[in-house]
Amino acid sequence: MLELCLTILGMGIVTYVPRMLPLVILNEIKLPPRWHNFFRFIPYAALGALIFPGILTATGSIPSALAGFTAALLLAFRRVNVVMVVFGGIAAVLMWQLLVG
Amino acid sequence: MATFAVTNKPRGTQSLPPCGLAAFAAGMKAGLPIAIGYLPIAITFGLLAKSAGLPNVISALMSFAVYAGASQFIAVQLFSLGTLPWEIILTTFIINLRHLLMSAAISQRLPARLGKGLLAGLAFGITDETFSVAALQADETLPPAFLAGLNLIAFAAWNIGTWGGLFFATAVPPALQAGMGIALYAMFIGLLVPSCLSERPVLVVSLLAIAFHTGLRYLPWIPSLSTGWTIIIATMFAAALGAFLFPQEVQEDA
Structure with a gap:
């Protein structure tokens, strides 16, 4: 039990430090334009990398994942509310499983 | 809503x-x-x-x-x-x-x-x-x-x-x-797509990240790395290439 607790503590520390250090250190620094530009692209790059190819394995079957992917893309292209994109993606996966299996 | x-x-x-x-x-x-x-x-x-x-x-x-x-x-x-x-x-x-x-x-x-x-x-x-x-x-x-x-x-x-x-x-x-x-x-899609539609550099950077990440995961001659590393590498390369390709666009409204 003690070992488990210490392991969790260790996991907590190694997760927290990368979250905390850049924010605390860089907040008081005005980064040079080139770096600033790099960091402004980070969210979009991270989102791209987080979405694909991970989404293909999100539901346990590639066809149903593609159904959810397509529905979410179509809704997002119409610029609907993010909550609606989430529900649309879930609905598409459920419907695919219900109709196709 | x-x-x-x-x-x-x-x-x-x-x-x-x-x-x-x-x-x-x-x-x-x-x-x-x-x-x-x-x-x-x-x-x-x-x-x-x-x-x-x-x-x-x-x-x-x-x-x-x-x-x-x-x-x-x-x-x-x-x-x-x-x-x-x-x-x-x-x-x-x-x-x-x-x-x-x-x-x-x-x-x-x-x-x-x-x-x-x-x-x-x-x-x-x-x-x-x-x-x-x-x-x-x-x-x-x-x-x-x-x-x-x-x-x-x-x-x-x-x-x-x-x-x-x-x-x-x-x-x-x-x-x-x-x-x-x-x-x-x-x-993630609901957040990213509208930005891609309004700003071309964002679209390019996102597609680059997707291409890099897919390549890192599936190309046979690339050593298999954990998802932790592949996300970091794909994100950094795509953002760096974006900053190189589009030095002005994003700065103008900064």
Whole structure:
């Protein structure tokens, strides 16, 4: 039990430090334009990398994942509310499983 | 229902309440899709940890103190395999190292020179999802209270879901679980696509990241790396190439 607790503590520390250090250190620094530009692209790059190819394995079957992917893309292209994109993606996966299996 | 399609507005518009309770509430509202996505995943985590024989207090502590989805699932698996503690900690470190980039990016979007304690507190809530929602707000400078509200609703959903899985749920129907598995991906798509439609550099950088990440995962001559590393590498290369290809576009409205 003690070992488990210490392991969790260790996991907590190694997760927290990368979250905390850049924010605390860089907040008081005005980064040079080139770096600033790099960091402004980070969210979009991270989102791209987080979405694909991970989404293909999100539901346990590639066809149903593609159904959810397509529905979410179509809704997002119409610029609907993010909550609606989430529900649309879930609905598409459920419907695919219900109709196709 | 309120609109979250803030990315339709040009960068630099001030649309969030500047401070206080209103900004906090706006953050909670913006975090709603995250909470919807987190709940079923956290319930699944609780169920899985319970069935793997991990003590409930340890699983609850993990969601509270580590608070990082993928690494918690992997840790449960490693615990049940009898993996050494330092290996579990090292794996967790690598999986969650990508938050370095996100934390650095957010540091430039908060008012300059905030108190270290406040920053250290806000940093605890940085996840892929809270980062994405925060970073894609139209406001160039994010009110700290907004980030606090966003982080809190996500953290609460993750912990409540974990308890639900540990103490109440018996099983999530497989069909529903699969449907919910797409939720956070759909949220990412809902956040990213409108920005891609309005700014070509954003589209190019996102597609580059997708191409890099897919290449890193599937190209046969590339050594197999953990997802922790492939996300970091793909993100850094795509953002760096973007900064190189589009030096002005994004700076103009900075």
